[in-house]
Amino acid sequence: MKKTIAIVGAGAGLGLSIARKFGQNGFRVALISRDQTKLDELAAQLAAENIEAVGFAADVFYKEQLEAALQAIKKRFGFIDVVEYSPTAGNYLPTPAWQITDENALDIFSGFTLGAIRTVQSVLPDMLTKGTGALLFTTALTSIYSIQSTANMGIAMSALRNYAHNLHKDLADKGIYVGHLALGVYIKPGTQTDASYIADAWFDLYSKQNKMEETFPVGVTPESVIR
Template sequence: MKTIAIIGAGPGLGLSLAKKFGSKDFNVALISLHESTLVPLVIELKALNINSKYYVSDVRDLEKLGSTLKQVQSDFGTIDVVEFSPYAGPQTFRHALEMNIDDVEEQYKMQVLPAIKLVQTVLPSMKEKGSGAILFNSGISALHPIPELGNTGIVCSGLRNYALNLHNLLKEEGIYVGFLAVATLIKKGTEGDPDLIAETWYDLYDKQDQFETVYPKMN
């Protein structure tokens, strides 16, 4: 069986991704900051006969993140897909005219540095196998500047730049790097239902015929 590691797993998109990939015979490793968030997810997945395990790790602690990913590799034998979507919440967003250096640095430590660390950790084994996928999830400010998301927009666009470089450099080695920008509020029963986003993510991973997509599609 293949294994997906979901970094930033929660009861919304993380759980939907776990269910989607799990339904395709993936083991699921859930990584997040709070054990209280992770335990119910594993219980729900196991009720669906999806083999899963949780790991508590703060993405801002780069050494801990690296050791956690290595533990996942040890527990499951491999990481075939890693999905990266840490989310601190709207309380950390700052307007472009009101943000300060600390506001940007906080987002940078939450998104860019751990993204680099996860790539450095999982890429060697993926190169050795000649296969694998690294999936980056972000908000729409990565592509379209929104003043109210001034600090996170800077960081998300940088994350996208890094992901695109990886995509172009690794595609000839059998390793897929994809980017999905969510342009709506993620909420059950709405256009931004996490199950629908998970379907889009799996389709992007399965086809591997383009670098990125925006959900929902924008005119």
């Protein structure tokens, strides 16, 4: 029986590449983002590659929308085996610490970090019942390192990383894999930072499940971010 991956924050770049990689390896794909028209276009593109995919519109800022989308996926496909979480959330540009306000800090935290918690709340009970599943979280390198120009993002992403690490400790002995991949690249199609290579890294982490966390590329630091 085919497994199902739900990609929260699916777009034409990384989300599509992850969908394609997992789809090529026998997964059905559920795509979540705000725009149903764009989701339908992505699903049609995957269908042309013989990958079963369906889009479910939801905004991670709104708990009811996200919950409804995940419930609709369960109704359509049954059990959600894997969740990959990588939305572009927030209404403010990356901001250094001295310019952080209540608004630009809370905005990305509410959309990105709380969106991840809401997603887990929706899928984890079923995973615990079955004793299997995977929760995959994608962030930027600012989740690990203090990067001055992206301090507002760092607050939210480092919090999500902390959450993921604690989930891993809680769930590792319950048959549920938790993974975190921090990206130290600017994604550019057709280059060494093409999203397809990130998708390969994610599938490798998921398949082996021998480590909880990795950076892409391996060993990247703020000084060596690939642009």
